[in-house]
Amino acid sequence: MNTDLDPPQIPTDAAGEAPGADSLAIEANRRRTFAIISHPDAGKTTLTEKFLLYAGCIDVAGTVRGRKTRKTVTSDFMELEQQRGISISSTVLSFAYKGYIINLLDTPGHQDFSEDTYRTLAAADCAVMVIDAAKGIETQTRKLFKVCAVREIPILTFINKMDRPSRNPLALLGEIEEVLGIVAVPVNWPIGNGPEFCGVYDRLQKEVVLFEPTDSGSLQVPIRRVKLEELKQHMDPSLAQRCQEDMELLDGAAPAFDHDAFLAGKMTPVFFGSAMNNFGMEAFLSAFLSLAPPPGLRRSDTGMVPPNRPDFAGIVFKIQANMDPMHRDKIAFVRVCSGIFTKDTRPKNARTGERVRIKGAHKVFAREREEVGAAFPGDIVGLAITGGLRLGDTIHEGKPLNFEGLPQFSPECFAVIRCLDTSRRKQMADGLEQLADEGAIQVFEDQSNVREPILAAVGVLQFDVVKSRLDVEYGVKAEIEPLRYKAAAWVKGEKPNIDKLSLTNSSRLVEDHRRRTVVLSEDAWNITYMAKLNPLLTFRQFSEELFISDK
Numbered sequence: 250m251n252t253d254l255d256p257p258q259i260p261t262d263a264a265g266e267a268p269g270a271d272s273l274a275i276e277a278n279r280r281r282t283f284a285i286i287s288h289p290d291a292g293k294t295t296l297t298e299k300f301l302l303y304a305g306c307i308d309v310a311g312t313v314r315g316r317k318t319r320k321t322v323t324s325d326f327m328e329l330e331q332q333r334g335i336s337i338s339s340t341v342l343s344f345a346y347k348g349y350i351i352n353l354l355d356t357p358g359h360q361d362f363s364e365d366t367y368r369t370l371a372a373a374d375c376a377v378m379v380i381d382a383a384k385g386i387e388t389q390t391r392k393l394f395k396v397c398a399v400r401e402i403p404i405l406t407f408i409n410k411m412d413r414p415s416r417n418p419l420a421l422l423g424e425i426e427e428v429l430g431i432v433a434v435p436v437n438w439p440i441g442n443g444p445e446f447c448g449v450y451d452r453l454q455k456e457v458v459l460f461e462p463t464d465s466g467s468l469q470v471p472i473r474r475v476k477l478e479e480l481k482q483h484m485d486p487s488l489a490q491r492c493q494e495d496m497e498l499l500d501g502a503a504p505a506f507d508h509d510a511f512l513a514g515k516m517t518p519v520f521f522g523s524a525m526n527n528f529g530m531e532a533f534l535s536a537f538l539s540l541a542p543p544p545g546l547r548r549s550d551t552g553m554v555p556p557n558r559p560d561f562a563g564i565v566f567k568i569q570a571n572m573d574p575m576h577r578d579k580i581a582f583v584r585v586c587s588g589i590f591t592k593d594t595r596p597k598n599a600r601t602g603e604r605v606r607i608k609g610a611h612k613v614f615a616r617e618r619e620e621v622g623a624a625f626p627g628d629i630v631g632l633a634i635t636g637g638l639r640l641g642d643t644i645h646e647g648k649p650l651n652f653e654g655l656p657q658f659s660p661e662c663f664a665v666i667r668c669l670d671t672s673r674r675k676q677m678a679d680g681l682e683q684l685a686d687e688g689a690i691q692v693f694e695d696q697s698n699v700r701e702p703i704l705a706a707v708g709v710l711q712f713d714v715v716k717s718r719l720d721v722e723y724g725v726k727a728e729i730e731p732l733r734y735k736a737a738a739w740v741k742g743e744k745p746n747i748d749k750l751s752l753t754n755s756s757r758l759v760e761d762h763r764r765r766t767v768v769l770s771e772d773a774w775n776i777t778y779m780a781k782l783n784p785l786l787t788f789r790q791f792s793e794e795l796f797i798s799d800k
Contacts, residue, residue: 280627560647
């Protein structure tokens with residue numbers, strides 16, 4: 250097992266850039282781009298805040314202990330996020346730490362916003378999986394892990410909330426292996442459970458790290474390092490004896506850590522701690538820098554693309570408008586996959602072959618912006634645009650290429666939306682078009698009633714987001730009424746055949762916001778039946794294929 254988890258220190262100047270580091274390969278190797286995934290309330294957003302705390306980006310971490318708190322977390326900037334205390338939209342946080350450039354992609358934990366999370370994972374080189382120590386593997390964690398597994402994304406596991414009554418650590422490791430089918434190797438081991446949790450045993454350094462609590466978990470935690478054989482001098486002897494027995498058991502039964510297996514997504518290093526109290530955070534961050542991979546090869550229609558490809562290329566994984574009331578524009582978030590992006594870069598859209606009209610290029614930290622000097626593979630760039638880009642688009646210089654597409658899923662919830670003020674219908678239409686471009690919602694139109702668009706979503710909370718954003722960003726008051734439909738399929742074929750489409754009594758023919766024909770139905774069985782009735786047409790449910798590129 251590799252015992253060197255302290256990352257090498259890269260000399261930097263005052264601006265955080267390595268002096269003389271004009272080599273593309275050197276700069277790419279400094280990048281660590283990752284997403285944090287979890288089930289709701291496992292502590293994902295709190296862990297994000299603590300990354301920022303230890304990196305020196307914030308002085309006091311915003312708490313998410315309760316939704317009535319006066320503070321709001323750094324990564325949750327939407328009004329609805331702050332009101333409800335949940336993450337609704339993925340957020341990009343870029344910062345320097347120990348000579349590395351960290352690009353942290355904070356994703357929504359709630360399953361109703363899982364599409365945004367799936368798309369964001371396409372921009373990550375690795376993931377941190379947060380597990381509640383009392384609950385173990387939960388539904389949303391299992392779904393997100395599956396997406397990571399398909400992408401072969403390496404995963405580090407942080408078992409959180411050890412300061413509360415929790416399950417047996419060995420049982421948690423066993424569940425990870427049984428449910429997710431990945432080998433779990435503990436890098437450290439908790440000492441105590443719940444109120445007794447006071448430290449971890451570092452299996453690599455062969456020493457115990459004891460924590461000293463601080464006020465509300467807002468400050469970095471002072472630690473003491475002691476030898477395992479000296480532990481009885483610093484805590485309850487029975488607790489120390491239990492720790493020694495656990496270590497003997499682990500040393501004989503736990504597999505050795507294999508870095509290649511980790512990079513292949515077959516093994517996950519496991520860390521125990523409490524993000525709320527900062528217990529175990531410093532050790533986890535150091536291990537993360539050592540283990541997490543730099544930007545690597547990316548799949549494309551021309552083959553695997555290395556990060557040191559001289560020409561710039563990137564993929565649009567997120568689009569969002571009105572992030573800041575002071576900047577009423579649209580931002581396309583681009584993951585740099587190869588080459589260097591500068592403010593003078595004028596890329597083409599691989600889908601259209603046209604130059605992308607860029608009003609400005611920014612590095613982003615939540616909703617804060619900083620003009621881009623140079624962005625390297627692994628970096629996330631926010632491009633201020635007027636339009637023309639879609640989710641999943643590849644933008645590039647040099648020879649054309651298309652990166653692997655983004656995940657897209659069939660909606661399961663449908664509703665009709667009505668504008669309460671008829672004089673604001675145009676504003677509602679503009680807002681819905683923008684939200685559809687962002688992937689925040691899918692919008693359908695029935696030609697027999699164009700004044701009442703149909704919304705489609707993976708989860709019902711997406712409807713609340715639409716209603717809130719229309720009000721806050723477009724001044725539109727709207728009401729939303731659920732519909733009976735539970736499935737949708739996109740219909741492809743010759744127009745004469747589509748015009749003669751045979752529908753079941755419980756189905757409805759509509760168009761999406763890109764004028765593609767869609768069938769809505771009460772269940773998937775009806776869609777299968779209609780496919781048999783119309784053999785000259787193709788019915789495609791996005792859920793049938795994980796990654797679909799709409800070029």
